[in-house]
Amino acid sequence: MIRASTIKTLKIDDRDFSARHDETILDVARQNGIFIPKICDLKGLSPVGACRLCLVEVKGSNRLLPACSTLVEEGMEVTTTTERLQRYRRNILELLFTERNHVCSVCVSNGHCELQTLAQKLDITHVHFRYRYPNLDVDASHDRFSVDHNRCILCSRCVRVCDEIEGAHTWDFMGRGIESLVITDLAEPWGTSETCTGCGKCVHVCPTGALFEKGKSVAEMLKRREFLPYLTQMREEHS
Amino acid sequence: MSPEELEQIAEAERERQAKFKHRIKVCMAAGCVSCQSEGVKAALDKEVAARQAAAGGGECDCEVKCVGCMGLCAGGPLVAVGDSALYQHVTPEDAPALVESVGGAPVSRLVCPTDVPFFQKQKKVVLENCGNIDPERIEDYIAAGGYTSLMQALGDMTPLQVISEITRSGLRGRGGAGYPTGLKWSTVSKAPGEKKYVVCNADEGDPGAFMDRSVLESDPHRVLEGMLIAAFAVGANEGYIYVRAEYPLAIKRLRIAIKQAERLGLLGNNICGSRMSFHLDLRLGAGAFVCGEETALLASIEGRRGIPRPRPPYPAMEGLFGQPTLINNVETFASIAPIIRHGGEWYAQIGTEKSKGTKVFALAGSVNNTGLVEVAMGTTLREMVYEIGGGMAEGRQFKAVQTGGPSGGCLPAQFLDMPVDYENLARAGSIMGSGGMIVMDDTACMVDVARFFMDFCMGESCGKCVPCRVGTYHMHGLLKKITQRRGSTADITQLEELSDLLKNTSLCGLGQSAPNPVLSTLRYFAEEYKAHVEEHRCPAGVCNSENGDDAANEPPNPDAPVAIDLGSGKGGDQ
Structure with a gap:
């Protein structure tokens, strides 16, 4: 039973909405077709607030808050798009482009990459920070999948889906700061991993072409992630 | 353990100490240990024993005692003979002369004058026992009045009274942000939860700061007592001290202190016959600066990777293992x-209107007296540098004082007469931080200082959020370029742009405050940046383009915006 007090009303961009108390600003925005950019968040996985693209202004808070992990509150007044927010979002995307080697035209995810889409949506044509051009490996030791670290944006979706949904926890991070890298097991080749079940969820949640299936053409390498919310929902219902 | 039993222990210890006519105290904190104070102690022991044997044995009337930090680390190893004479730069060879001087004339060549501002201007509250008691003996702490506050709280006060006393004192968190301690305690005590935790943050990591280390090495029981009182006030029965593994001596003394307190029934079940139980354990940090951030620290204690998470929920509501948790420094x-x-009133009399009490600073850099000092809040920077610090080393010109470590800023001479408290420092563009204070003279290049701190932040960024992970990398690159005298005005604009981004969009305090050294030096030492980028010279003569020039590794014309190849695709789902 849902008590009345658990329903909150709030304003997003001057429009009134109601929401359950356990919903986030991003949930409400998504339900109502309000676009808030984000790349680490994925419905069905726990929010981490890492990409900082979904930062919004909330009246009364002197800090910008991540829409993905901020729960709604009664009387909240949220602004999702301001000149300042857009500038920050563009800056953050530019930083992501400089961090590794993203070249869309030779990428297997060209056309269905979230980083690419966001850059197009936010009208990014040039990057004014210096490129790092790191020299990173590609691990193609697995039978069916490959990981190309040059395209990884460290969003941790693969780490979370492997841990939270599949329960294998094959993926994790190594190193810190700019040296961070996603790894399988204890930084062993993916193909030799004894914990990997080969389920492929990590590949399908990856927003870029960092994780992909072998032998698929660009047109075929579509990622399907509708299953995630259903999986979590069904597990909750049957537990 | 009852108040009477505690008094008995104190009495017995005082009697034991009274048996000695003379006392020689040797500093055994890390600063002095690193300059061989252990050898000095051994030599003194040997000398005292030899004299006693020569005098025909019998009762020894001179005690050689290990104590904690005496403050003036620059003069280490420090030895105090009796109550009056303090000696500096003591070597094991000096032992005979020192023992000879007991009860007689001081050894003038080693004397460290104690009537100077360095000692006179200090107000010791936190450090009251440092340099007086043996940190490895609980009896010594009890004889100095230790654990009576705990008895008082458990016996005569309710948790609410304890919290209101702390609130009345105006104490604010000494870890850096200055959050009112009483308010934090009250929040945790009111938070619903089946179990609560008290955590002590001893992951001190600012370059040049060693306040916490000295307190833990010199007076560990004081921290335990504070945690016990906090646990009583908020209703916690389990606690952790998160101490960095780089502090082996502090860890050793904490382990001893915990064991001793357990043996006397001051830790464990039914403390002092009350209904309160409190179990305390140590957790060692594995060398990540970010683990000083409270949510990262909690993750680390839980055995996970030490990375921060968004707040709220705050640890006071959902902390360690999801339970309400009190974290203090x-x-x-x-x-x-x-x-x-x-009493809280007494504490509130010390300090300024909004910052009460005293603050311990680790005074470092180019002043004559480097070391650990405790002063009342509101002491001016001039008093810190020229009186307590004994003036600039080698008679050099004062240039800036850096407070707050990598999250703080550099303040120029115009702020010398500013009283140091949380508000004033913040207004000037720096922070109190944990209390590091680095004094810089005219041989320091402020751009290079900014580069040093950015290098630190880049290396310590956990890598979770994009602005901090990539932003600190770019800011460091730009600062490096400027210090290699290859910078341009555009680089400074970009530094300002990135500073704004990091400050406002980073996930945790590390990223949000990482631009502070850059912003404060840009604000107060703009002409130095200008000299670097316009005239390609370093006014202080520090930056040398021959050193580590990596221009060759850079792409041609790196300042022009680079078009990104977004391919021809229409984009995927969002």
């Missing part, structure tokens, strides 16, 4: 016992 806990003993 070492110095905050060390301030608790005196507040309970003398």
Whole structure:
């Protein structure tokens, strides 16, 4: 039973909405077709607030808050798009482009990459920070999948889906700061991993072409992630 | 353990100490240990024993005692003979002369004058026992009045009274942000939860800061007592001290202190016959600066990777293992016992209007007296540098003082007469931080200082959020370029742009405050940046383009915006 007090009303961009108390600003925005950019968040996985693209202004808070992990509150007044927010979002995307080697035209995810889409949506044509051009490996030791670290944006979706949904926890991070890298097991080749079940969820949640299936053409390498919310929902219902 | 039993222990210890006519105290904190104070102690022991044997044995009337930090680390190893004479730069060869001087004329060549501002200007509350008691003997702490505050709280006060006493004292968190301690305690005590935790943050990591280390090495029981009182106030029965593994001596003394307190029934079940139980354990940090951030620290204690998470929920509501958790810094806990003993009003008399009490600073850099000092809040920077610090080393010109470590800023001479408190420092563009204070003279290049701190932040960024992970990398690159005298005005604009981004969009305090050294030097030392980028020279003569020039590794014309190849695709789902 849902008590009345658990329903909150709030304003997003001057429009009134109601929401359950356990919903986030991003949930409400998504339900109502309000676009808030984000790349680490994925419905069905726990929010981490890492990409900082979904930062919004909330009246009364002197800090910008991540829409993905901020729960709604009664009387909240949220602004999702301001000149300042857009500038920050563009800056953050530019930083992501400089961090590794993203070249869309030779990428297997060209056309269905979230980083690419966001850059197009936010009208990014040039990057004014210096490129790092790191020299990173590609691990193609697995039978069916490959990981190309040059395209990884460290969003941790693969780490979370492997841990939270599949329960294998094959993926994790190594190193810190700019040296961070996603790894399988204890930084062993993916193909030799004894914990990997080969389920492929990590590949399908990856927003870029960092994780992909072998032998698929660009047109075929579509990622399907509708299953995630259903999986979590069904597990909750049957537990 | 009852108050009477505690008094008995104190009495027995005082009697034991009274048996000695003379006392020689040797500093055994890390600063002096690193310059061979252990050898000095051994030599003194040997000398005292030899003299006693020569005198035909019998009762020894001179005790050679290990004590904690005496403050003036620049003069180490420090030895105090009796109550009056302090000696500096003592070597094992000096032992005979020192023992000879007991009860007689001091050894003038080693004397360290104690009538100077360095000692006179200090106000010791947190450090009251440092340099007086043996940190490895609980009896010594009890004889100095230790654990009476705990008895007082358990016996005569309700948790609410304890919290209101702390609130009345005006104590603010000494870890850096200055959050009111009483308010934090009250929040945790009111938070619903089946179990609560008290955590002591001893992951001190600012370059040049060693306040917490000295307190833990010199007076560990004071921290334990503060935690016990906090646990009583908020209703916690389990606690952790998160101490960095780089502090082996502090860890050793904490382990001893915990064991001793357990043996006397001051830790464990039914403390002092009350209904309160409290179990305390140590957790060692594995060398990540970010683990000083409270949510990262909690993750680390839980055995996970030490990375911050968004707040709210705050640890006071959902902390360690999802339970309400009180996290305070070492110095905050060390301030608790005196507040309970003398009352909140007494503490609130010290300091300024909004920043009460005293603050311990680790004074470092180019001043004559480097070391650990405790002063009342509101002491001016001029008093810190020219009186307590004994003036600039080698008679050099003062240039800036850096407070707050990598999250703080550099303040120029115009702020010398500013009283140091949380508000004033923040207004000037720096922070109190944990209390590091680095004094810089005219040989320091402020751009290079900014580069040093950015290098630190880049290396310590956990890599979770994009602005901090990539932003600190770019800011460091730009600063490096400027210090290699290859910079341009555009680089400074970009530094400002990135500073704004990091400050406002980073996930945790590390990223949000990482631009502070850059912003404060840009604000107060703009002409130095200008000299670097316009005239390609370093006014202080520090930056040398021959050193580590990596221009060759850079792409041609790196300042022009680079078009990104977004391919021809229409984009995927969002």
